[in-house]
Amino acid sequence: MERNGEVQEQMERPETLTDGERATIQNTWAKVYENKEAAGVAVLMRLFTSFPSAKQFFSQFRHVDDPEEMQASTQLRKHALRVMSALNTLVENVHDGEKTAAVLKLVAKSHAVKHNVEPGYFKILAGVILEVLVEAFPETFDTEAQGAWSKLMAVVYWHVTQVYAEIGWGSTNNTAE
Numbered sequence: 001m002e003r004n005g006e007v008q009e010q011m012e013r014p015e016t017l018t019d020g021e022r023a024t025i026q027n028t029w030a031k032v033y034e035n036k037e038a039a040g041v042a043v044l045m046r047l048f049t050s051f052p053s054a055k056q057f058f059s060q061f062r063h064v065d066d067p068e069e070m071q072a073s074t075q076l077r078k079h080a081l082r083v084m085s086a087l088n089t090l091v092e093n094v095h096d097g098e099k100t101a102a103v104l105k106l107v108a109k110s111h112a113v114k115h116n117v118e119p120g121y122f123k124i125l126a127g128v129i130l131e132v133l134v135e136a137f138p139e140t141f142d143t144e145a146q147g148a149w150s151k152l153m154a155v156v157y158w159h160v161t162q163v164y165a166e167i168g169w170g171s172t173n174n175t176a177e
Contacts, residue, residue: 014154021148040080108163126153
């Protein structure tokens with residue numbers, strides 16, 4: 001239970017997105033989603049090369065060390081498209097807090113219960129997503145867009161940690177401790 005208290009203590013509800021930030025997120029996303037497969041693959045490749053421990057959750061390429069081989073993986077590409085599709089659903093519904101919460105609950109619960117993914121990986125992934133998008137779309141992701149997306153990622157992580165706490169992750173499921 002101590003772990004749950006720790007997670008709860010650290011996570012204050014993030015600031016609500018303004019209408020302007022929501023519009024910025026939707027406008028910048030359009031360009032990214034036109035290139036969803038390439039962007040998704042770039043995000044996962046950066047995740048796995050910068051944080052190799054993240055590969056442990058993917059049996060298909062857990063032991064693949066060659067980046068080119070991993071990048072060519074059908075499973076990696078499929079998961080990249082799933083990640084981008086989930087982000088697209090969030091962006092399309094960024095004005096609807098209930099829909100956002102419902103989508104994130106499904107994603108978080110699946111990753112916690114079915115895949116045993118530690119919640120910290122969502123925070124890592126959020127940072128990687130921002131990093132890759134800024135690099136890949138520098139003309140689109142200016143300071144204003146980066147701020148809006150950072151707030152969105154904080155909302156995502158907050159919702160995910162709430163779901164993990166609800167299912168008792170820290171008290172029974174966390175194998176990292």
